[in-house]
Amino acid sequence: MSAEFLRSEREPVLDHCGIVAACALRADIKLFQPGLEALKALQTRGQDGAGFGAITFAGATFWHKGEGMLGDVFPSSVQQDFSARAARMWVFQVRYGTNGNFSAKNVQPLLGSHAHSRDPFIVAHNGQFSGEVHEVDDGTSDTYRFTQELAESPGSTWETRIISVLEKKRGAWSLAIATPEGMFLARDPYGFRPLVYGWLWHGESRQRVAVAASETRALEQMGIRDFTEVMPGQLLHITENVVAVPYRCNRAQPASCIFETVYIHDEESRAHIARGDPFKINESPTTYELRQRCGKILAFEAPLTAKDVDFVVGIPGTGIAGGRAFAGALRLPYKQVITDRVPQQNPRTFLTADIASIHELAVGHFAFDAGDIAGQRIVIVDDSIVRGNIQRAVIALLRKYGALAVHSRSLSPPIDKGCHLGINTRTHEELIAHRYGGNVEKIRQAIGADSLAYLSSRGLREALTGNPENCQFCMGCMVGHKPPIDRFGNVIYERK
Numbered sequence: 001m002s003a004e005f006l007r008s009e010r011e012p013v014l015d016h017c018g019i020v021a022a023c024a025l026r027a028d029i030k031l032f033q034p035g036l037e038a039l040k041a042l043q044t045r046g047q048d049g050a051g052f053g054a055i056t057f058a059g060a061t062f063w064h065k066g067e068g069m070l071g072d073v074f075p076s077s078v079q080q081d082f083s084a085r086a087a088r089m090w091v092f093q094v095r096y097g098t099n100g101n102f103s104a105k106n107v108q109p110l111l112g113s114h115a116h117s118r119d120p121f122i123v124a125h126n127g128q129f130s131g132e133v134h135e136v137d138d139g140t141s142d143t144y145r146f147t148q149e150l151a152e153s154p155g156s157t158w159e160t161r162i163i164s165v166l167e168k169k170r171g172a173w174s175l176a177i178a179t180p181e182g183m184f185l186a187r188d189p190y191g192f193r194p195l196v197y198g199w200l201w202h203g204e205s206r207q208r209v210a211v212a213a214s215e216t217r218a219l220e221q222m223g224i225r226d227f228t229e230v231m232p233g234q235l236l237h238i239t240e241n242v243v244a245v246p247y248r249c250n251r252a253q254p255a256s257c258i259f260e261t262v263y264i265h266d267e268e269s270r271a272h273i274a275r276g277d278p279f280k281i282n283e284s285p286t287t288y289e290l291r292q293r294c295g296k297i298l299a300f301e302a303p304l305t306a307k308d309v310d311f312v313v314g315i316p317g318t319g320i321a322g323g324r325a326f327a328g329a330l331r332l333p334y335k336q337v338i339t340d341r342v343p344q345q346n347p348r349t350f351l352t353a354d355i356a357s358i359h360e361l362a363v364g365h366f367a368f369d370a371g372d373i374a375g376q377r378i379v380i381v382d383d384s385i386v387r388g389n390i391q392r393a394v395i396a397l398l399r400k401y402g403a404l405a406v407h408s409r410s411l412s413p414p415i416d417k418g419c420h421l422g423i424n425t426r427t428h429e430e431l432i433a434h435r436y437g438g439n440v441e442k443i444r445q446a447i448g449a450d451s452l453a454y455l456s457s458r459g460l461r462e463a464l465t466g467n468p469e470n471c472q473f474c475m476g477c478m479v480g481h482k483p484p485i486d487r488f489g490n491v492i493y494e495r496k
Contacts, residue, residue, distance in 0.1 A: 017108070017126040017422075018042025019195070020092040020218055021176035022211045023183035023238045028056050028086035029205045036074060038211075038218040039092045041266055043070055045126075045214060046094030049107035050074070053122040054087035055178055061120050062087070065107045070094065089178035093124040106141040109176075112151045114161070121158070122178040123147045126214055127193045127422040130171030130489035142171075150177075157181065159237060159245050166235070166247070170489025172257075172421040174230070176212055182239035185212050186247075190255040190484060191232030192421050192474055194272045196281060197242075198224035210238045215269040216281070227270065229278040255474040255484045258460065259423060261287055262412045263384055267321070273464055274472035285464075288321050291383060293463035294411040294455055295325030302409060302453030303330055304379060309407060315382040315390065316340035316366065322411040323381035332379070337369040338394065366394070374402030384412045385454070388432035391447040399448070408449040413457050413478045414438055420487035421474065438479040457481065 020038045022031050035052065050073040051065025062085060066073035093108040109124040125143040146165065153161035158179040166173075172192035177184040187195050197212035198219045213219050216227050230236055232254050235247040254274030261271045267288040270281050285293065311333040314323025317340060327334035341364065378398055385391055385408075395406045414433035428434045436442035444452035457475055458468035476483025482492050 017096060017124075018045035018094045018214045018218070019124045019126050019174065019176050020090075020211070020213045021124060021178065021183060021185075022090040022209055023178070024088045024202065024205070024207060024209050025240055026207050027205050028088050029202050029207070029209065030083065030086045031090045031202070031209070032082040032085065033079065034222050035090050035092045036070070036079065038213060038221040039094060040070060041218045041221045042094055042214055044266075045264060046096040049095045050093065051107050051109060052082075052090065052092040053109045053111050053178070054085070054091070055089040055120055055122060055180070056087045059120060059180060061111060061122075063109070063111055063122075065109075067107060089122065089183060091122045091124050091176055091178050093126075106144055108143060110143060110147040112147045114150075115152050117156075119158075119180050121150065121180075123150065124176045126174045126195075127172035127188065128420060129169050129173060130420065130485065130487055158184065159235075162186070162235065163245070163247060170485065174214065182237055183210065183212070184245075185230045185234075185236045185238065187230050187232050187234055189233035189252040190474070191274060192255060192257050194256075194260060195230040196227045196270075197230065197236075197238075198227050200224050210242070215265055217266040217269040220268065227279075227281050229275065229281045231278050232274070252484070254472045256472060257421065257423070258464070258473040258475050259412075259415075259419075259477055261290055261464065262460070263386075264423075267291075271464055290463055291318075291321040291411055292325040294383075294460065295322035295327075295381065296329045297459040297463055298322070298381075298409055298411060298453070298455045299326045299329035301456055301459055304332070304407060304451075305330070306332060308377065309379050309405070310376045311335045311337075312379040312381060313337050315380060315394065318384075319380070319382035319411070322383065323379075326379070326381050326409060335369075335372055337372045337378075338380075339367045339369075341365055341367050366397075368397060368401050370401040373398055376403055377405040377407075378403050379407045379409060381409045381411065383410075384415065385410045385432060385443070385447075386415050387430055388443070388447050391449070395448045405450045406448070407451045408444070408447060408453075410452075410454045412460055413454050413475075413480075414440070414443070415477050416479045417477045419477050419483070421476070421483060421485075423477070433479055 020035050047069050049067045050070050053063035055061050091109040095108050109122045112121050129142040149165050153164050155161040158181045173188045174193040174195035175186040200209050202209045235245040237243045237245050256272050256274045265287040268286055270284040271290050312323050312327035314320035324334050391408055398406050416431055416433035416438055418428045461470045462468040474483055475481040486492055
């Protein structure tokens with residue numbers, strides 16, 4: 001399958017962006033290759049474009065960006081060129097555009113120069129700024145416009161410049177901004193999007209290096225095992241130490257995007273949860289562990305017995321952990337009768353809205369153990385049901401191979417709305433829960449299952465935090481919920 005095909009088939013729900021940023025404290029370092037390896041752990045967060053930018057202690061800059069996947073943007077010849085270079089600041093990003101066209105000028109990170117001081121700076125942004133109205137839609141992204149505003153911002157220091165721009169902003173943002181005064185990290189007051197950092201020892205230069213990323217998995221890729229979270233509404237300045245900068249952005253009750261952990265995070269990354277302590281992230285469950293918890297709770301909420309089914313199978317990649325837990329909780333056999341022919345690709349990306357080609361694509365991507373399927377009653381488990389094509393195709397193929405019954409279970413609630421806070425939904429009409437008004441029976445009929453059940457929103461919150469009443473999440477994309485703010489940044493409701 002081509003990269004273009006995979007990109008188009010990932011819709012309607014695109015992830016958003018992945019950030020890796022590093023700041024050396026005392027001397028320029030060679031960090032291109034480690035940074036690129038960390039970025040590879042975030043590839044599924046963005047397949048629209050990728051790039052990096054660097055600033056040396058002397059103020060020189062170099063960068064490379066392009067549209068497409070990491071392998072397209074950074075072939076071996078490019079890697080060889082930049083691996084030998086050293087710099088103080090390194091900023092990497094993979095991008096899915098949630099605002100602005102899929103064009104080269106919107107590929108991040110973005111490099112700017114301050115209008116008065118002429119200082120170079122680099123911006124990487126994950127999220128979506130709200131409430132921006134322009135007379136002419138020139139196709140530029142919200143991050144591109146933020147960079148322009150920062151270049152014109154008043155103030156003699158980068159702290160005052162960044163604050164002057166951010167205090168006018170609404171919406172969702174996790175930002176890494178490299179400047180001659182050091183690295184700045186910022187999150188919006190709700191903490192919609194994640195941002196964490198840690199420290200590594202750079203043996204060649206014998207100095208500590210601060211590294212920030214969208215997920216802990218990227219930091220682990222660089223050898224970091226101890227993480228600290230940038231807190232909602234916080235602006236951190238990294239130089240010799242980490243300094244929290246006074247930041248008068250309006251405070252809000254945290255609303256971590258729950259879809260981050262359900263759908264986007266790498267299985268080894270720590271869950272995206274609102275916390276009062278930035279070091280508590282080290283105690284959070286991984287996405288793999290979350291899916292196990294979801295499977296156990298779903299078994300309680302929507303049980304099946306050996307009288308109903310013969311075994312459970314998880315959809316490869318995203319459903320196996322939850323499927324095994326679901327089966328274990330109900331003491332049902334588990335058999336991996338579906339395997340992934342293309343393990344390096346994300347299995348949720350391959351199906352198409354073209355119904356006529358679904359079966360061909362499923363056969364090409366998944367392998368089915370026909371001998372263990374014929375005459376059996378099967379439960380399939382996956383992390384989510386977004387458009388419904390994966391479920392519909394897999395169920396049809398299981399029946400083709402002789403399954404007597406196929407039941408479907410989802411480890412998250414139904415998704416029926418788009419997102420204006422950093423996840424790009426092409427059209428909400430393509431979300432199966434929206435098309436059928438959240439009616440589970442109609443969705444069941446549409447995908448061809450003998451029964452269908454979703455994990456409840458209470459069950460998902462319990463899996464994440466142990467408390468089904470925890471309201472420190474944004475669940476605005478899910479049936480029965482609303483986001484805390486609208487697309488213009490206005491408060492929709494106050495949570496208690």
